[in-house]
Amino acid sequence: MSENLLRVVPTVSAWVPAQDAADTAAEVVSAMCPGAGELVACQYAEVTFIDQGANFEAVGCPACKAPLNANWWRERMDDAHATRFATLDTVTPCCSAAVSLNDLEYHWPAAFARFEILVRNPGRSWLSPDEAAQVSAVLGITVRQVFSHY
Numbered sequence: 001m002s003e004n005l006l007r008v009v010p011t012v013s014a015w016v017p018a019q020d021a022a023d024t025a026a027e028v029v030s031a032m033c034p035g036a037g038e039l040v041a042c043q044y045a046e047v048t049f050i051d052q053g054a055n056f057e058a059v060g061c062p063a064c065k066a067p068l069n070a071n072w073w074r075e076r077m078d079d080a081h082a083t084r085f086a087t088l089d090t091v092t093p094c095c096s097a098a099v100s101l102n103d104l105e106y107h108w109p110a111a112f113a114r115f116e117i118l119v120r121n122p123g124r125s126w127l128s129p130d131e132a133a134q135v136s137a138v139l140g141i142t143v144r145q146v147f148s149h150y
């Protein structure tokens, strides 16, 4: 059975919120997703790739916007995985830009994080910019969203 996940994560990969901020943020997101199947706030021991599942289409360079070769990207992911995603720095082959794997242009978006608010079958689409700003305010850090399909 296929499922959709709406995932709200901090923009800084290693950052984790205090427990009360995490609880409050989960309540805020829950109120925005009244038709959701399930909502959990997850904290991971290590930085984790928050992937978009079948919504993966392409990866692009954030500096020059060139499409990045999928094999190049997979090799960089393997290298970073070997550091347990502690090091996400890389240099793009198109324009030699020094960037983080967390800031590549993922279509659809993906992210690296140690914390996520995961909404299973959210019954809605992306949070609006205003809603995302509310979650950012509660957590105390800017959030980004990943919409996964499996």
Ligand SMILES: [Zn+2]
Residues within 6 Å of the ligand: 061, 062, 063, 064, 065, 066, 092, 093, 094, 095, 096, 097
């Ligand atoms: Zn480039």
